[in-house]
Amino acid sequence: MGNTMKAAVFDAIKSIKVREVPIPEIGDEDVLIKVKNTGICGTDWSIYNGWYSADKLPMIAGHEFSGVIARVGQHVKNLKEGDRVTADINMYCGHCYYCTQHNYLMCDQFTQLGIHTDGTYAEYVKAQAKLVHVLPDSLSFETGAFIEPVSCCIHAAKAVNARVGGSMAILGCGLGVLHARMAYLHSCAPIIVIGDNKHRLSIAKQMGADYIIDVNEEADPVAEVKKLTGGRGADYVIEAVGKISTYEQAFAMVRKGGTMSAFGITGENEVMQIRPFEFVLGEKKITGSCAGIADDWPDAIALLQYGHIDPKPLFSMKVPLEDLEWALHELRRDPNLFKIFVSPEISQREIM
Numbered sequence: 118m119g120n121t122m123k124a125a126v127f128d129a130i131k132s133i134k135v136r137e138v139p140i141p142e143i144g145d146e147d148v149l150i151k152v153k154n155t156g157i158c159g160t161d162w163s164i165y166n167g168w169y170s171a172d173k174l175p176m177i178a179g180h181e182f183s184g185v186i187a188r189v190g191q192h193v194k195n196l197k198e199g200d201r202v203t204a205d206i207n208m209y210c211g212h213c214y215y216c217t218q219h220n221y222l223m224c225d226q227f228t229q230l231g232i233h234t235d236g237t238y239a240e241y242v243k244a245q246a247k248l249v250h251v252l253p254d255s256l257s258f259e260t261g262a263f264i265e266p267v268s269c270c271i272h273a274a275k276a277v278n279a280r281v282g283g284s285m286a287i288l289g290c291g292l293g294v295l296h297a298r299m300a301y302l303h304s305c306a307p308i309i310v311i312g313d314n315k316h317r318l319s320i321a322k323q324m325g326a327d328y329i330i331d332v333n334e335e336a337d338p339v340a341e342v343k344k345l346t347g348g349r350g351a352d353y354v355i356e357a358v359g360k361i362s363t364y365e366q367a368f369a370m371v372r373k374g375g376t377m378s379a380f381g382i383t384g385e386n387e388v389m390q391i392r393p394f395e396f397v398l399g400e401k402k403i404t405g406s407c408a409g410i411a412d413d414w415p416d417a418i419a420l421l422q423y424g425h426i427d428p429k430p431l432f433s434m435k436v437p438l439e440d441l442e443w444a445l446h447e448l449r450r451d452p453n454l455f456k457i458f459v460s461p462e463i464s465q466r467e468i469m
């Protein structure tokens with residue numbers, strides 16, 4: 118190993134340059150991981166456009182990843198060179214009020230690998246050993262790079278805590294399709310997924326949705342959900358789009374006493390109108406969900422390892438680092454594409 122590595126550096130807003138940069142130096146409690154795959158996430162698009170983490174540029178993004186341990190810090194006991202791994206991206210101080218409450222996602226000094234610190238669109242990445250998870254032999258490096266989004270959906274599902282037989286409506290057919298799978302695993306019924314893309318909605322069906330609603334054909338998804346739930350609205354609603362208009366629909370389609378899960382991320386300063394009346398007399402509840410952390414990771418690994426979630430229908434393509442910028446745009450242009458992986462180890466695009 119030399120001293121430098123190839124990385125796709127988010128140089129400035131809307132500019133990614135692949136160039137040689139120093140290999141990260143690791144501390145005693147860290148490991149250096151040789152990156153195999155990184156899944157492109159909506160957050161990367163937000164960083165690229167300067168909507169998120171603009172103050173961190175130039176930086177190396179990338180956070181949904183798998184790799185092999187190349188070097189271990191002096192105090193690291195539980196990991197060794199050659200281990201196939203991924204890592205929990207959520208870093209916390211361990212001392213603040215929230216950390217003492219084990220509410221690490223709310224840590225005063227919360228940061229995420231590849232979002233606030235250098236990430237995995239590179240040949241190597243540094244991670245804290247305590248956040249690393251070893252991949253079961255049966256898990257491919259592609260599926261290994263998909264643990265992070267699954268962990269996020271698991272975190273949201275735990276917060277919603279749906280009951281067996283409860284009705285579930287999901288707005289969005291990005292990670293919405295994984296939420297449909299989680300609802301299926303929770304024995305929810307019916308499961309209704311609302312989206313704008315036929316291909317993705319058909320995957321939602323494969324994942325366990327009982328009904329799919331294409332917003333291009335159905336003007337009033339709120340009325341449709343009510344029709345499918347005895348006129349009441351759904352017991353549980355997950356907003357997985359991140360727009361004010363879909364959040365308004367989510368509030369309107371959750372039944373009295375039901376729970377709405379806020380999952381889709383909107384702009385930081387966007388606001389919506391809410392009628393407090395519905396929360397008082399309607400006893401509606403909201404659960405927030407920031408990321409998958411801690412036990413959400415081994416739980417995600419278990420569901421993938423034993424095939425309770427099969428992510429392969431979501432894998433579209435693998436591209437070299439040099440094509441990251443192209444792929445970010447291609448994902449916007451072609452909504453039939455789902456997950457594109459970026460690998461520093463290949464030189465040509467591979468269809469999956």
Ligand SMILES: [Zn+2]
Binds near residue numbers: 159160181266
């Ligand atoms: Zn992500």
Ligand SMILES: [Zn+2]
Binds near residue numbers: 209213216
């Ligand atoms: Zn803290």
